[in-house]
Amino acid sequence: MSGEPLYERLAEHYRRVIVAGTLAPGDRMPSVRAFMSRHQVSLSTALQTFRHLEDAGWLLAKPRSGYFVRRPPVARLATVHEPEIASRPNEAQYVGLHERISRVLERAHAYPDVLNLGGATAAAALYPTTRLQTLGVRLLRHRPTLLTEVGTEGGSPEFRQAVARRALSSGVTLSIDDVxxxxxxxxxVNLALRAVAQPGDTIAIESPAFFGLLQILESLGLRALEIPASPTTGLSLEALDIALDAYDNVKALVVVPNLQNPLGCIMPDDRKxxxxxxxxxxxxxxxxxxxxxxxxxxxxxxxxxxxWDRDGGxxxxxxxxxxxxxxxxxGWMSAGRWHARVRMLKFAQSRLNESLPQVIAAEFIGSGAFDRHLHQLRERLAIQRDAMSDAIARYFPSGTRLSPPPGGMLLWIALPDGCDAEKLFEAALPHGIRIAPGSIFSNSSRFSGFIRLSCPKPYDQEMEHALRQLGQLASGLAI
Ligand SMILES: Cc1ncc(COP(=O)(O)O)c(C=O)c1O
Known part of the structure; x- marks a missing residue:
């Protein structure tokens, strides 16, 4: 490092500052004069640093205005392979899968202070904490009985109206009684499955699928039919067609068409x-x-x-x-033809939900604040995804594959041949890093060479260190 020319070291410092989000895309860099005085360097070193960053795509020079930060360039990896469509998928009774998943979760919880790249939620700092707190305080001042009065069955009217209104903009027309x-x-999803199926029934799901769904299926005694999903277009309709021909007892399909977990893909409209x-x-x-x-x-x-639902299905x-x-x-649900049954199940299971979070959410969603928050959250997640993808391309062994998702916080990564995801998961824990091994996303061993990483927080030194470490561990396993 110390053998590198000064301008390269300074450029590396600024690259890290940009990746960490301290300088965001669009921000103006210090002027050349300010840079010289801040770092005690000559004019030629300052200019070399700026040009070096510009050549690498991190800065944009605007005539007579100075240098501006650009969106970090992302090194691209080869994309994840499309799945093979088996002629007839196997119907699995999920007995013991719960234990496999719980074992992984328990191992993870044995290391509580780790950097958690295995979750699927962003850090609290990315959510509108202060605004929600202010709304809560104001609402309790005006409606002090919110915590003491009995709520409304089905949910507070304000909440149901706010989400039904918002659904309109995505092409879903609902009355508040549908919510x-x-x-x-x-x-x-638990309620929906209990409404449409009985223990022993078969449910089609995507493969890979969110491990929480596999746990639900097992806990309800349902059989799962895993249908291959593409990392770019989601559930294979061709494979589903074959499976529905082969099995006439499929009661329901559980599907995540938008930013599927763990694949991160979106099903195109015509396929929906x-x-x-x-x-x-x-x-x-x-x-x-x-x-x-x-x-x-x-x-x-x-x-x-x-x-596209025309018959409440x-x-x-x-x-x-x-x-x-x-x-x-x-959360909320609109249960179509099963509305009355879901309502009964919900009431039998847990009665009413707390009113305060619902009215806070209703106010927030009904105001422009929700859209502003979402806009900012999407931008931040995009920067975090890019920075992580870039680090994976730099540090992971060759043969690693990644299809960049069009949103969200999850990256589904195919490791090179011979690199076992559960071994990587185990090896990473003592280094203070938690990842999600692919094996928990299916009943089969098809995803034992995959991991899911999340980008929950701004990319910083800790993340950079963790990804370098993970890359080294993966390289050791891939040999
Ligand atoms: C596909 C999918 N469904 C449901 C959930 C859980 O959602 P919630 O936290 O709202 O219960 C998750 C969380 O990871 C998920 O990925």
Missing amino acids: MVTSGGVDA AELVAMCARRGVAIIEDDPYRELIAGDVCARPLKA VIYCPSLNKVLAPGMRL
Whole structure:
């Protein structure tokens, strides 16, 4: 390092400052004169540093205005392979899968103070803490009985109205009576599965799938039919068609069409329409798990499957936990044909939800603040994803693959041949790093060479160090 010319060391320092988000895209760099005096360097060193950063794509020179920070350039890896479509997928009774997942989670919890790259929630600093706190205090001042009066079955009217209104802009038309509040997405998917199926029934799911869904299926005694999903377009409709021909007892499909977990992909609109039509024709209920849609990069509005639902066959389950406030545990659902049954199950299971988080969320969603927050969150996540993808390309062994997701906080990474994800997970824990091994996203061993990493917080020295370490550990395993 000390052998490097001074301008390269200074450029590296500024690269880190930009990657960490201290200087954001669009920010003006110090003037050449200020730079010289701050770092006690000559004019030629200052200019060399700026040109070096400009050549590497980190700065943009604007005539007569100075140098400005650009979005960090991202080194690209080869993308993840498309899945093979088996002629007939195996129907799995999930007995013991729960234990495999719980073992991984328990191992992770044995190291509580780690950098958690295995979760799927952004750091608290990325959510609107102060604004929500202010709203809560104000609401309690005006409506002190919010904590003591009995709430409303189905959810507070303000909340249901706010989310039903917002759903309109994504092509979903609902009355407030169609909406039921839940304790997040997992609660909604649980209720939906219990409404449409009995223990022993078969449920089609994406492969890989969110491990929480596999836990739910096992806990309800349901059989899962894993349908391959593409890292770019999501669930394979061709494979689903084959599976529905082979099994006539499939009660429902659980699917995450927008920013699938762990793949991060979005199903194109024409395939969404086709999927809804196919399931309606075949009498298969769709449970649409939709916690990440609002995190799609840019201001693109990808529609949920529910927008194509004509006969109430789609049970729509969005959540606010990833997009607004993980601590409020708020979600909602619109259960279509199963509305009355879900309402009964919800009441039998947990009665009413707390009113305060609902009215806070209703106020926030109803104001322009939600869109401003989402805009900022998407921008930040994009920078974090880029910085992490860039580090993975720099530090991971050759043969690593990554398909950049169009939003969210999750990266699904194929490790090179011979590199076992659970071994990497174990090796990383003592170094203070937690990752999610691919093996917990399926009943099969198909994903034992994959890991899921999240980018929960601004890219900083700690992240840089962790990714370098992970890359070294992966290189050791790949040999
Ligand atoms: C696809 C998917 N569904 C549901 C959830 C859980 O959502 P919630 O926290 O709202 O219960 C997650 C969280 O990781 C998820 O990835």
